Amino acid sequence: MSKKLEPNNNNNNNNNNNNNNNNNNNNNNNNNNNNNNYFHINFINHLILSTLSLTGLLLFCLIGFSYLKPYEGADSPYCKGVYMSPAYAKIHAFDLSHTKFASKYSLYLYREQFKDSMPSYSSSNSNSNSNNENFNLSGTPILFIPGNAGSYKQVRSIAAETSTQFFDNNEFIKNLNLNSNNLDFFTADFNEDFTAFHGRTMLDQAEYLNDAIHFILSLYKNNNNSINNVNDNKISPNSVILLGHSMGGIVARVMLSLPNYLDDSVNTIITLSTPHNAPPTTFDGDLLNVFKLTDDFWRNGFINDNNSKLSNIAKKRLENVSLISITGGILDSTLPTDYTTLTGLIPSNHGFSISTTGIPEVWTPIDHLAIVWCDQLRKVLAKTLLQIIDVNSITQTYSLEKRMEIFKSNLLPGFQKSSEILKNINMDYNLPYKLKIDLKQLKNSANQRFIKLPKNLTKKSEIYSPPIHLFYVPKDENFKFNFISSLKPSNIQLLNNSPAPSVLLCRTILKDNKLIDNYQHNYKEFYDYTTDITNQFAELECMDINKFIYIVPKSYSNFENNELYALEIPSNILSFFNSIVLVESNLDINYLNNDDFVLADLELEKSSYHKLGDSSLWKLISRGNDITIPSHRSIIVDIDIPAIKSSMLAYKLDVRYIKSKTEKFSPLICQSIKGETKWHLNIDSNKIITSIINGNSPFTPFIINDPSSHVKLKVFSDSLSSDQLMDIYVSIDWFQSLKLLVLKYRLSIIGFPICITLLIIAIQFNYYSKYNFYPSYGEIMLYISNFKIMSFLLIFYSILSSLTKSSSFFGKLIEFLDPVERNNLKLMDKIENKPVEINSIFMGIDEPSLWFYGLIILLISIGLNYLIYNLLLLILNIFIKFSKLKIWNFFNFPKINYFSNQRKTLSVIALLMLVLIYLPYQFAYIVCVLTQAFSTLNLFISYPSLNSYSTQENQNLIEIKESSLEKINEKSNIFSTIPNNTKEPERHLYPKKSLILLENFKNFNLSFTILMLWLIPIHVPVLIVWIHDISLKWQTPFSSHHNILAILPIIIFIQLLNQGYMIPTLNSKINIFITKALLFYFSVYSLLFGTRHLYYLHTLFNFVCVWFLFIMIQDWGNGHLENFNVFMVSKDYVSKIH
Known part of the structure; x- marks a missing residue:
């Protein structure tokens, strides 16, 4: 009958063949189009990944290079050497x-x-x-x-x-x-x-x-x-x-x-x-x-x-x-x-x-x-x-x-000393000193607003008494008194012991003041500067304010006489007095050498205060700020810069003015914020100053709306000798700003890259659960490098700092994701009597204008993952090439199968017992890493035909979404050599199951090895302490570090991987959800809390291993747990991995 049906069958077959040929032609055309699209998409992804990774690595190198650059100016070291016996x-x-x-x-x-x-x-x-x-x-x-x-x-x-x-x-x-x-x-x-x-x-x-x-x-x-x-x-x-x-x-x-x-x-x-x-x-x-x-x-x-x-x-x-x-x-x-x-x-x-x-x-x-x-x-x-x-x-x-x-x-520094003037005296009683002054001495200083000593060819007063200068303090406006000198003001009781003058705060003694009669005897000293020919005089009661002087550095040199003496008295103190009296010593200031000087002025308080820009940091970043200080300015000028409050940036102060030859000292600038004061000295024409501050910082407490949380400048200059304007331009020093990232985020070099690693592993499991195919680490890096995903990540990292501010609702909500107990902010509020905050999530930045730091972190994280992965591939390729040369045959390195499973199990038990009794679990973790790395290396050496990085063999992952496992197998050209002694009925299983399992097993082991390598720095410090104590023959009670439950799941899971067991396909929706949720939480935790709670990353990794073991046990109970070796070899063939 078959012969009779042959023609018909042939005709049908011919028709079918023609249809098939047409379909094949159409498929070929579609495949060509798909291949062109695939090549285009693959090229773009490669370009995006390479560009972002190289940019991140370049930024990483720039940060390191900036850190090596020495500081200048106020941040340079000037410590002197010491000697002792x-x-x-x-x-x-x-x-x-x-x-x-x-x-x-x-x-x-x-x-x-x-x-x-x-x-x-x-x-x-x-x-x-x-x-x-x-x-x-x-x-x-x-x-x-x-x-x-x-x-x-x-x-x-x-x-x-x-x-x-x-x-x-x-x-x-x-x-x-x-x-x-x-x-x-x-x-x-x-x-x-x-x-x-x-x-x-x-x-x-x-x-x-x-x-x-x-x-x-x-x-x-x-x-x-x-x-x-x-x-x-x-x-x-x-x-x-x-x-x-x-x-x-x-x-x-x-x-x-x-x-x-x-x-x-x-x-x-x-x-x-x-x-x-x-x-x-x-x-x-x-x-x-x-x-x-x-x-x-x-x-x-x-x-x-x-x-x-x-x-x-x-x-x-x-x-x-x-x-x-x-x-x-x-x-x-x-x-x-x-x-x-x-x-x-x-x-x-x-x-x-x-x-x-x-x-x-x-x-x-x-x-x-x-x-x-x-x-x-x-x-x-x-x-x-x-x-x-x-x-x-x-x-x-x-x-x-x-x-x-x-x-x-x-x-x-001493700026606060003037506020203690009123605390040191009872204003309801007489002041310590009484002065009687001839008014003729004051005829030239009745309306005096400044004084400059020494004066060339000064004519001595006709009255035989020390020259006296009086600053009358008007009551209708707020005035501020400023004083700066190379001589420390002398106590009036020791006036003539040095050429330094005395500075007194005084008030007039009124005849109808009843206190005079009652407390006249309380004057410590009485100084009568009148003579027999005095017709008019004034009586003042005064207090000496020399102990409220603060010291100002003159230069960065290490020589003696490197100090100036300054004093500032604000209007709220002056309001209790009528005048400021400066009494010169009988010893003249040596003005011929032009070394010593005294400068003082009494100016409106508002003219001594200037505000540079507003509180917008973004304006400062994008445009900069500037201010012009007038030529007729006070000798001490206060400048408020509200925008400079973040310690994440280095600031550039460009000071421009024309120096005068008659100036007694070069201008200097004092920079203060919170408990930090810096002096920028030797300022000459067009001086550029780099300002690095200790302002609001990541991961540390700060007072909300603290008036001292932004930079304040004090400009000291001899404005009495110069009539030149002074311009100050403020901008950002970007290169020095990179330097500041090192100390603040040195621990983040672990947590932030781990987030990207876990994101890649989570996507790998997503495809593994859907298509029974576990893509390589490099494939997923290319996958997330497509335009849409990378755009989302860039935007997300940019706004994450603003979202995670401690004061925001989202930030407070995110804190519940962290099981680690935090500092009690309520106690801090009570200590300061003001609201206190700590930004401890992600980068710890509360300034929205610093959004670009999130991008830097993302780029560096991608770059480091890209670098680590390619370095591992390079190492694997080197070992593969050496293995082909059979160089290892000259060395008696043991193979993995050298030890039986029984001996491996005994080794695991021995390791666990040592952890329980003597070793910290960090030591066991390092052993697990070495075991996993050696096992992965042997796996790649044994099966070198597969390239775990290339995506061209498997085509774009988009095709996986539209393909079944069989289609993947049909398109795949990555079949390894099937052993010759494999039985014919079993041969068809290899392309469909063995090779896919091999691909999966290799890709998972390499990804898991990368994750374990990232976690090594977390365990090394405690291990160093343990080794140090061993050297001292001291057994420190590592109570928390002898917990075998902290390492047992990791050891068992590594042992199973070493024996060839692969995590089964996730078929249950619950298993899929828990796996994704656990990896996602691990990834998010590493990003948000990893810097401040690095130790907890080990706990999360341990939980991941527990869950993987649970999946394996679940499949083993169902009889579906697959062993890599069972599918790769027949009963009488020994795999290279064993």
């Missing part, structure tokens, strides 16, 4: 009987040779010092706490200077503080522990130091050389001053919150470059928890509406504590200066933060290590420490109020 006496008596940490840490006593009395050891026991008298302690105890990987020897510079000042300049110190005493510097040796990486280490140090304070105070009891007061009564101190460097300052604060703290044993803490407001690293959850608990303890100690047990303990311990935070400014390349502020932590009457650029007689930025030895700073600190000592007090220090007064006087 150090000696360190180890205190062996502080052993295990006093603290359990004695085998790990040590305590030393510093002694400056030839000044301090040296400890003496009895010959019977030279290695221990049970006899307290042998230490020869006669000073006030102070304990130095080194920082992260710091040394106990870092105390030597400040300790040596303190001894030098006390013993060599004792008369000067006694004039400053009659009750002063030398300091006994104790210092802790932590064996260079990494405090910044590990919370448990910080607690160990704090607990050890509390024990050390117990021991130190016990040394002073029954000590023959103990401190003697005036009555020769021996006083044993009950408190120790704490001086902490870097993380040592945090340890000092932690000490007061621990159970073993001795009440009232600490009342003064001075910290140098300490990150009070935010942890410098976020690799360890314990570290962040210690920071939060310590901050909450301190905040509860300063609020009154909380009567909890913790709050009551904190109030008792902190009621007399002062905390001073000193930062080195922008030159500190280890720690962002923004982290050292005390906003929302303590009230202003208990402490403050200050930059070294604003400390009088320091005026220089200092890097992180130099801050403990910089000569200018150590001199100020030594003088300050000696001033706060009260040898007659059991605490060995003055009261909190007096200590704060000393700290403010020595460390703050």
Whole structure:
């Protein structure tokens, strides 16, 4: 019958063939069109990806290059070198009987040779010092706490200077503080522990130091050389001053919150470059928890509406504590200066933060290590420490109020001193001094508004009395008095001891003033500048204001006489007085050398104040701002720049004016914002200044609508000698702005790129769940590089900072996505009595005008992913080529199949037991990464015919949406060689299943390896701490790091991948939804919270592995779990991967 049907069949076949041929021709035409479209789309995607990646990498390199460029001007280092003769006496008596940490840490006593009395050891026991008298302690105890990987020897510079000042300049110190005493510097040796990486280490140090304070105070009891007061009564101190460097300052604060703290044993803490407001690293959850608990303890100690047990303990311990935070400014390349502020932590009457650029007689930025030895700073600190000592007090220090007064006087710039004029005198009573002045002396100065000394060929007054200049203060308008001089104004009682004049605030004594009769005897001194021929005179009662003078640097040089003296008295102070009197000394100013001068003026307050631009940062960015200061200006001009408030930008100040030859000094500009002051000196014609500020910063607290949160300038100039205008142009210094990103976002180099990596993996799983095909990492990078997706990402990253502001509704909503507990803003509000905010999401920027930083982050993230992926491909290709040359045969490297599954399982169990008992889980993670990387490498070496990056073999992913798995197999030309011994019925399975599984398995392993590599930096710091402790033969209780549940899912999942198991296709809608949701949340969390909570990325990665294991177990229970090896080989064929 077949033969009979053949013709018909042939005819039918012919017709069918003709139809098929026509269809094939049509299909070929369509395929050609599709191929052309595909090539066009593929080329555009490649172009977009390459352009964006190269742009990101270029920006990354530019940021690195800008970071290497040294600072100039006010941000340049000017520290002087130091010399000392150090000696360190180890205190062996502080052993295990006093603290359990004695085998790990040590305590030393510093002694400056030839000044301090040296400890003496009895010959019977030279290695221990049970006899307290042998230490020869006669000073006030102070304990130095080194920082992260710091040394106990870092105390030597400040300790040596303190001894030098006390013993060599004792008369000067006694004039400053009659009750002063030398300091006994104790210092802790932590064996260079990494405090910044590990919370448990910080607690160990704090607990050890509390024990050390117990021991130190016990040394002073029954000590023959103990401190003697005036009555020769021996006083044993009950408190120790704490001086902490870097993380040592945090340890000092932690000490007061621990159970073993001795009440009232600490009342003064001075910290140098300490990150009070935010942890410098976020690799360890314990570290962040210690920071939060310590901050909450301190905040509860300063609020009154909380009567909890913790709050009551904190109030008792902190009621007399002062905390001073000193930062080195922008030159500190280890720690962002923004982290050292005390906003929302303590009230202003208990402490403050200050930059070294604003400390009088320091005026220089200092890097992180130099801050403990910089000569200018150590001199100020030594003088300050000696001033706060009260040898007659059991605490060995003055009261909190007096200590704060000393700290403010020595460390703050001094602009605030004039506000204390009224606090120092009762205006209802007579002022200290009475002046009687001949009115003839005032005939030329009745309406005087400025004075300039010396005056050439000055004619002496006919009256034999010092020349007197009087500024009458009108009451109808608000006036401001300005004074600047190269000579420090003299107290009127010491007027003729130097050529410096005296400056007095005075008011007229009225005859009908009843107070005269009652309080006339209260005048401290009476100065009569009249003579026998005086016909008319005026009587004034005055107060000397020389102690309210503040110091101004003249130049950046390190020579002596580098100071000017300035004074500003605003209208609210002048309103209580009638006049300002300047009394010249009988010793004339040496005007021939033109070195010394005195300038003063009395101007309308509104003419001394100028506003440069408005508060719009975008206007400043796009157009810049400028101002012209008139020629007849005050010698001190205040300029307010509301737009300069973000620390994310560097600003350029272009100062233009024509310098006069008769000027007494070159103009200088003081820049101030919050607790930071900088001096821009030696300003000449067309001077360009780079201004970097400590304004509102990412991830740190700030006060909303704080009037001090934007830049204010003070321009000092000899306007009395020059009639030239001064123009100031403000713009953005973009290259220096890139430099600022390094310290603020150095931790973001992990979180932001991981977001892109997880986004790629999520899209891979999306296609895998739909089409049983797992695309390569490079394919998805090309896929998201199409115009629509990339445009969306660019727009999203641009507006994300505005959306995530802490004050926005969306920002508050997003905070619920973060399970990590945050700082209590309500406590901060109560501390400051003002609303406080922290921008801790994404980049932490609250300024909408800085939207472009989001684009920079996106481009760098794409660029780094592109770089990492291509580097891995390069490494794989190199190993593949070497494998073909069979070079590895000369080395006896074990294959993966060298170890049986049984031995692998035993290895996993052994690793888990070690984690439980001894190893931190970070070590196990590094082992897993190495295992996964080696397994992936062997996989690519074993099957080198597939290119995991190329998309040309599989065509555009758009075709996948319209294709079934069979169509993909039909179009694919990537079939590997099928083993010759494979049975015929099984051969048809290979193109359809084995090769797709091979493609999937390789692509997934490579993507998973990239993700694991990104997470390595999170685990390394804790591992470094563990290795360091091993070297010290100390087993730190890594309690949280011995949790096997934190690593068990990762180990098991890596083991399954190593055995050839692939994640099954996601068929269940619930599984698909959970997988996408988990990867999406992981990606979003890395982007929004990754910078400040890096440690939590490991937790999320662990959850991902748990979920993958659950999917595998689910499919294994259904009998559908596929093993890569089963489909690639027959029963008697051994795969290369095994």
